[in-house]
Amino acid sequence: MAWDFASMDTSELDATIASLEAEVETLSAKGISLDMARGKPSPAQVDLSRPLLDVLNADSDLNDEGVDAANYGVPWGIPSAKRLMAAIMGCDERKVVVAGASSLNIQFDCLVHAWVRGVRGEAPWGTLPRVAFLCPSPGYDRHFAMTEHFGIENIPVPMCEDGPDMDVIEKLVADPAVKGMWVVPKYQNPTGITFSDEVVRRIARLAPAAPDFRVFWDNAYAVHDLYVEGDELLEIFGAIEEAGGRDLVYEFASTSKITFPGAGIAAVAASPEDLADLETTFAIERVCSDKVNMLRHARYLPDLAALKAHMAREAEVLRPRFEIVASKLEEGLAGIDDCSWGAPRGGYFVSFRGPEGSARAIVALCREVGVTLTPAGATWPGGEDPKDRDLRIAPSYPTLDELSEALDVFCTCARLVCARLAREARG
Amino acid sequence: MAWDFASMDTSELDATIASLEAEVETLSAKGISLDMARGKPSPAQVDLSRPLLDVLNADSDLNDEGVDAANYGVPWGIPSAKRLMAAIMGCDERKVVVAGASSLNIQFDCLVHAWVRGVRGEAPWGTLPRVAFLCPSPGYDRHFAMTEHFGIENIPVPMCEDGPDMDVIEKLVADPAVKGMWVVPKYQNPTGITFSDEVVRRIARLAPAAPDFRVFWDNAYAVHDLYVEGDELLEIFGAIEEAGGRDLVYEFASTSKITFPGAGIAAVAASPEDLADLETTFAIERVCSDKVNMLRHARYLPDLAALKAHMAREAEVLRPRFEIVASKLEEGLAGIDDCSWGAPRGGYFVSFRGPEGSARAIVALCREVGVTLTPAGATWPGGEDPKDRDLRIAPSYPTLDELSEALDVFCTCARLVCARLAREARG
Numbered sequence: 001m002a003w004d005f006a007s008m009d010t011s012e013l014d015a016t017i018a019s020l021e022a023e024v025e026t027l028s029a030k031g032i033s034l035d036m037a038r039g040k041p042s043p044a045q046v047d048l049s050r051p052l053l054d055v056l057n058a059d060s061d062l063n064d065e066g067v068d069a070a071n072y073g074v075p076w077g078i079p080s081a082k083r084l085m086a087a088i089m090g091c092d093e094r095k096v097v098v099a100g101a102s103s104l105n106i107q108f109d110c111l112v113h114a115w116v117r118g119v120r121g122e123a124p125w126g127t128l129p130r131v132a133f134l135c136p137s138p139g140y141d142r143h144f145a146m147t148e149h150f151g152i153e154n155i156p157v158p159m160c161e162d163g164p165d166m167d168v169i170e171k172l173v174a175d176p177a178v179k180g181m182w183v184v185p186k187y188q189n190p191t192g193i194t195f196s197d198e199v200v201r202r203i204a205r206l207a208p209a210a211p212d213f214r215v216f217w218d219n220a221y222a223v224h225d226l227y228v229e230g231d232e233l234l235e236i237f238g239a240i241e242e243a244g245g246r247d248l249v250y251e252f253a254s255t256s257k258i259t260f261p262g263a264g265i266a267a268v269a270a271s272p273e274d275l276a277d278l279e280t281t282f283a284i285e286r287v288c289s290d291k292v293n294m295l296r297h298a299r300y301l302p303d304l305a306a307l308k309a310h311m312a313r314e315a316e317v318l319r320p321r322f323e324i325v326a327s328k329l330e331e332g333l334a335g336i337d338d339c340s341w342g343a344p345r346g347g348y349f350v351s352f353r354g355p356e357g358s359a360r361a362i363v364a365l366c367r368e369v370g371v372t373l374t375p376a377g378a379t380w381p382g383g384e385d386p387k388d389r390d391l392r393i394a395p396s397y398p399t400l401d402e403l404s405e406a407l408d409v410f411c412t413c414a415r416l417v418c419a420r421l422a423r424e425a426r427g
Numbered sequence: 428m429a430w431d432f433a434s435m436d437t438s439e440l441d442a443t444i445a446s447l448e449a450e451v452e453t454l455s456a457k458g459i460s461l462d463m464a465r466g467k468p469s470p471a472q473v474d475l476s477r478p479l480l481d482v483l484n485a486d487s488d489l490n491d492e493g494v495d496a497a498n499y500g501v502p503w504g505i506p507s508a509k510r511l512m513a514a515i516m517g518c519d520e521r522k523v524v525v526a527g528a529s530s531l532n533i534q535f536d537c538l539v540h541a542w543v544r545g546v547r548g549e550a551p552w553g554t555l556p557r558v559a560f561l562c563p564s565p566g567y568d569r570h571f572a573m574t575e576h577f578g579i580e581n582i583p584v585p586m587c588e589d590g591p592d593m594d595v596i597e598k599l600v601a602d603p604a605v606k607g608m609w610v611v612p613k614y615q616n617p618t619g620i621t622f623s624d625e626v627v628r629r630i631a632r633l634a635p636a637a638p639d640f641r642v643f644w645d646n647a648y649a650v651h652d653l654y655v656e657g658d659e660l661l662e663i664f665g666a667i668e669e670a671g672g673r674d675l676v677y678e679f680a681s682t683s684k685i686t687f688p689g690a691g692i693a694a695v696a697a698s699p700e701d702l703a704d705l706e707t708t709f710a711i712e713r714v715c716s717d718k719v720n721m722l723r724h725a726r727y728l729p730d731l732a733a734l735k736a737h738m739a740r741e742a743e744v745l746r747p748r749f750e751i752v753a754s755k756l757e758e759g760l761a762g763i764d765d766c767s768w769g770a771p772r773g774g775y776f777v778s779f780r781g782p783e784g785s786a787r788a789i790v791a792l793c794r795e796v797g798v799t800l801t802p803a804g805a806t807w808p809g810g811e812d813p814k815d816r817d818l819r820i821a822p823s824y825p826t827l828d829e830l831s832e833a834l835d836v837f838c839t840c841a842r843l844v845c846a847r848l849a850r851e852a853r854g
Contacts, residue, residue, distance in 0.1 A: 040499045049497075050485040053719075057484075058477040070476075072467045072688040100527065102713040112539050116553070116577055126543070126553045142714070149711045150543055256714075261499040263719035284576045286529040287569070287683075292480075292690035293720065 003336045003415055005422035013423050020416040024369060027409055032370035034406040039189070039348035040397045041261060045317040048310070049259040052300045062295065069291040075099075075283060077267070078291050080298035085267035087304050088222050088253050090235045095269040099282060099289045103254035103266040104142060107216055110250050110268065113281035114179070115150055119212035120247065120277050125152075125179060134172055134181035136164035138351060138379030138390045140189040143182040143218070152179075154381030159191055163199030173208035180214050186233040187221035190351040190379050190392035192344020194231035204239035206248065214274075217251040221347040223311050224257060226319045230346055237269070247271045250278075255297055257348065258310065265290075265297050321395040324403050325350050332411025336418050338389075351379070352391040358417050359388045365413040371406045430763045430842055432849035440850050447843040451796060454836055459797035461833040466616070466775035467824045468688060472744040475737070476686040479727045489722065496718040502526075502710060504694070507729075508721035512694035514731050515649050515680050517662045522696040526709060526716045530681035530693040531569060534643055537677050537695065540708035541606070542577055546639035547674065547704050552579075552606060561599055561608035563591035565778060565806030565817045567616040570609040570645070579606075581808030586618055590626030600635035607641050613660040614648035617778040617806050617819035619771020621658035631666035633675065641701075644678040648774040650738050651684060653746045657773055664696070674698045677705075682724055684775065685738065692717075692724050748822040751830050752777050759838025763845050765816075778806070779818040785844050786815045792840040798833045 005013055056062070062070040064078040077085075077098025086093035099106055118124040125131045132153040135144055144154050155172060158165045164183065172178055183203075185195045195203075203215060217236055225231070236249050247270075255264030270278065301307045326343060329352070333339045338355035354362060359376035366373050374392040377385040393410070395403055432440055483489070489497040491505040504512075504525025513520035526533055545551040552558045559580040562571055571581050582599060585592045591610065599605055610630075612622045622630075630642060644663055652658070663676050674697075682691030697705065728734045753770060756779070760766045765782035781789060786803035793800050801819040804810040820837070822830055 038499070043495070043498070046497050052485075053483045053487060054485045056480045058481045060480060068470070070473050070687050070690070071470070072465070072683075100532075101717040105527075105713040108712045112543075115543060116539075142711075146711050149708070260497050260719050262713075262715040263497070263717040281576070284569075284573050285535045286532040286689075288689040290528040290690040290717070290720065292687050293717070 003333065005419050006337050010423070010426055013419060017416065017419045017423060020412065020419055023412050024365065024416055027369045027412060030370075032405060032409060034370065034398055034402050034409075035372045036394050036398065036403070036406050036410075037372045037374045038397070039257075039394045041257060042317065042397050042399070045314055045396070046260060048313050048317070052259050052296060055296045055299045056292065062292070064291075064295050064298070067291070069295040072287050074291065075286070075288045076279065077289065078294050078298070080302075081265060081294035084298050084301055084307075085253060085265070086269070087307065089219055089251055089267070089269050090222070091237050091251065091269050095237065095271070095275065096267050097275060097279065097282065098265055098267045098294055100266050101254070101262060101264055101290070101293070102256065103218065103220065103252040104146075106266055106268045107143075107218065107252055108146060109282065109285065110216070110278060111146065111150060113278055114212065117281055119214065120273065122212035128177070130177045132175070132178045134169055134178060135381045136181075136183060136188075137381060138190050138385070138392070139182060140184055140218070141374075141378045143216070144381045147182070148382065156381050159188070159193065161193065163193065163195035166199055166202040170202070170206065173206055173213060176209040178208065179210050179212060180216055182216050182218070184218050184220055185236070186219060186231060187224060187344055187347025189220065189347065190349040192342040192347050192349060192351065194233055197234045200234040200236060200239050201243065204236060204243040204245060204248070213248070215249045217249045219251055219253045220257070222253055223307060224314075224348070225311065225346040226315050226322055227345055228312070247274050250274065258307075258314070259297065259300070263293070265294050318396060320400055321403055322350065324400060325393060325395045325407060328404065328407035328411060332407070333414055336415065337422070339414070339418065348394060348396055350393040350395065352393055354389050354391065354414060355418055355421050356387045356389050358414070358421060359385060359391050361417045362391060362410070362414050365417060366409055369409050369413065371409045373410070430760065432846050433764050437850070437853060440846060444843065444846045444850060447839065447846055450839050451792065451843055454796045454839060457797075459832060459836060461797060461825055461829050461836075462799045463821050463825065463830070463833050463837075464799045464801045465824070466684075466821045468684060469744065469824050469826070472741055472823070473687060475740050475744070479686050479723060482723045482726045483719065489719070491718075491722050491725070494718070496722040499714050501718065502713070502715040503706065504716065505718050505721050505725070507725035508692060511725050511728055511734075512680060512692070513696070514734065516646055516678055516694070516696050517649070518664050518678065518696050522664065522698070522702065523694050524702060524706065524709065525692055525694045525721055527693055528681070528689060528691055528717070528720070529683065530645065530647065530679040533693055533695045534570075534645065534679055535573060536709065536712065537643070537705060538573065538577060540705055541639065541641075544708055546641065547700065549639035555604070557604045559602070559605045561596055561605060562808045563608075563610060564808065565617050565812070565819070566609060567611055567645070568801075568805045570643070571808045574609070575809065583808050586615070586620065588620065590620060590622035593626055593629040597629070597633065600633055600640060603636040605635065606637050606639060607643055609643050609645070611645050611647055612663070613646060613658060614651060614771055614774025616647065616774065617776040619769040619774050619776060619778065621660055624661045627661040627663060627666050628670065631663060631670040631672060631675070640675070642676045644676045646678055646680045647684070649680055650734060651741075651775070652738065652773040653742050653749055654772050655739070674701050677701065685734075685741070686724065686727070690720070692721050745823060747827055748830055749777065751827060752820060752822045752834060755831065755834035755838060759835070760841055763842065764849070766841070766845065775821060775823055777820040777822065779820055781816050781818065781841060782845060782848050783814045783816050785841070785848060786812060786818050788844045789818060789837070789841050792844060793836055796836050796840065798836045800837070
């Protein structure tokens with residue numbers, strides 16, 4: 001195996017490093033400028049949603065089952081949009097409030113509610129000496145940034161093959177200052193892992209010391225399968241009911257990576273009592289959300305069949321990108337000690353784990369050559385990856401040719417960094 | 428004058444009361460059910476914005492001066508939408524962030540920023556023992572409800588003929604716990620008053636003890652003139668600059684009563700430093716706002732001429748409603764001691780002031796007959812009108828016939844309440 005640095009003798013390794021350095025030099029000279037940093041759909045993918053813009057016109061009936069979508073009122077969402085978002089989350093539509101265009105924004109609103117008013121009559125978090133959140137890591141940088149913004153202590157929890165380390169979580173929730181947990185349960189950002197039924201059941205059975213502990217269940221990739229046979233995520237509210245529990249989870253979803261990013265509709269689902277509690281803050285925030293865009297979306301995606309057909313078209317654009325990543329990483333990095341990566345069947349990311357101390361060096365080297373990656377550490381709370389080894393590859397935006405070129409750069413840079421680390425280890 | 432109760436002798440007054448009671452009885456029997464409670468455009472008015480739905484279709488260019496409106500990015504708004512919102516507010520587009528569909532929502536976001544993070548490095552309001560806001564009253568109920576939601580103390584300030592009582596305000600801002608002030612400077616909700624140049628200049632010259640004091644300048648009715656000659660509001664940022672000041676005002680506006688209520692676009696304007704400060708929280712809240720709807724609005728209202736033409740069409744629907752209110756009130760209540768009302772040239776409301784102790788009784792009597800008004804006291808902080816005399820009439824939603832009937836009810840009920848109060852005063 002060409003990249004088994006461990007089995008090379010030192011002169012062979014030195015020669016390999018020299019040759020890789022020459023390769024990087026050659027790449028640098030090409031004036032590459034590519035971005036694999038963010039989970040942003042490509043223009044070709046976004047264009048698939050253009051028919052959405054034809055759904056409503058000046059002559060459309062703007063009434064939705066008795067609700068006038070074109071005027072004030074109905075602050076919790078029009079009936080057909082509630083049904084759409086419930087279908088995406090796989091939960092009862094009576095659990096759903098549709099609000100705004102961004103599920104991240106609703107997560108923020110839920111935090112504000114807890115911070116300023118308190119959850120279900122408990123003390124407002126803003127009045128407590130210490131509030132902590134559990135952060136399965138690597139995870140979604142914007143989640144961690146949000147709790148950090150409030151001054152909440154982010155506690156990293158290891159991600160395992162089938163979800164977050166539940167042994168650790170079960171211990172940590174015994175602390176009443178631990179008020180919540182961030183999770184992306186399906187095609188997790190960035191690992192692509194879907195939580196196993198057992199992990200979902202253990203989350204559903206959690207008995208946190210804090211009665212106002214809530215899991216922020218960000219089901220961002222609920223219907224974002226790359227293959228006809230997608231991963232199956234156990235429905236969380238059903239699991240909670242089965243466990244005899246009730247008020248544990250706020251679930252979030254949006255159409256941001258279904259139709260137009262940033263211009264879709266978003267929703268939260270919760271127990272009826274939790275929803276009524278959240279609504280006391282939502283009602284203060286705005287008169288109502290954009291119901292015209294709800295109507296547009298609900299008519300464009302009237303049922304699960306239409307939604308699945310649309311997502312299958314999206315997958316056709318995304319899948320080849322993920323397959324290039326898989327083949328390039330295999331071709332370029334297989335056999336290097338301590339290098340591994342995910343093989344997600346959905347979502348927007350591929351996570352890469354290198355040897356300890358490799359991540360920042362790889363990102364820096366890639367940047368020199370002209371390829372922008374998500375900053376090393378970004379997927380850890382505070383931007384601090386304790387072993388400096390996790391990287392996130394976002395293959396959705398570049399064209400196939402660009403992606404192929406960017407991955408060649410990535411693999412070459414990673415090889416060089418790994419070879420140098422192997423050499424350093426010999427002293 | 429038929430309704431000059433003061434000049435009637437007691438037996439004449441008693442007979443008038445009996446006759447008014449019979450009138451109310453007759454009205455009650457008619458089974459009326461009308462709503463003058465909220466500032467909601469009528470369906471006829473909303474329909475004027477239907478062409479907005481034709482602006483974008485599947486073949487549209489979704490690029491706005493180099494910005495792709497259909498994908499993530501550009502969190503502070505697309506160039507053309509910034510220009511539109513700046514034109515509405517009459518300020519420099521570089522002062523503007525366009526975000527979401529609701530200006531009320533941005534006001535909430537600004538409060539959250541101040542509460543959780545603090546304004547420009549000052550202590551977060553949530554950490555202070557006391558935070559107070561000045562509330563020119565009568566004023567907008569949702570403003571007062573918002574600060575109340577945070578536990579902020581709302582301090583009522585009298586509204587005068589030309590804006591809030593500036594003598595009172597200039598004294599109150601000497602208290603460092605006073606952190607802000609709610610104002611609707613043009614066609615104020617509910618009085619319809621536009622602040623005079625002198626009031627705007629005195630606001631611009633305010634020297635509050637708290638460096639993080641901000642005026643929440645809700646320019647909700649900036650372009651909502653009923654007549655070709657609308658009221659002229661002095662532009663606040665210019666006034667501040669003239670006064671040698673800088674960071675004093677967050678200005679808000681939206682298209683909610685320009686196009687579709689709840690489904691428009693909204694904006695905040697502030698000094699560059701204030702904007703940069705607010706953006707540290709906005710950036711945490713969401714990836715970006717709905718830029719497709721921004722593009723739709725900016726193309727529908729490409730310049731001030733198009734905006735004015737659209738608002739003139741809106742005014743044609745609204746104006747006769749305001750004129751019915753004026754003529755019915757004149758016809759039904761002129762000459763009664765201590766009854767007065769506004770004659771707004773724009774906005775959404777007509778405020779009515781009756782004798783002390785009349786407001787709740789009028790609302791209750793109207794409700795019995797079948798006409799819903801905004802609750803008495805709603806326009807005062809905490810819902811407490813200290814003299815129980817202010818009412819808000821919202822004429823926009825009903826048809827002309829409904830409105831005419833509702834005002835007959837209102838005037839009859841108000842007459843009866845006033846007659847009873849006059850009788851009670853005689854012992």
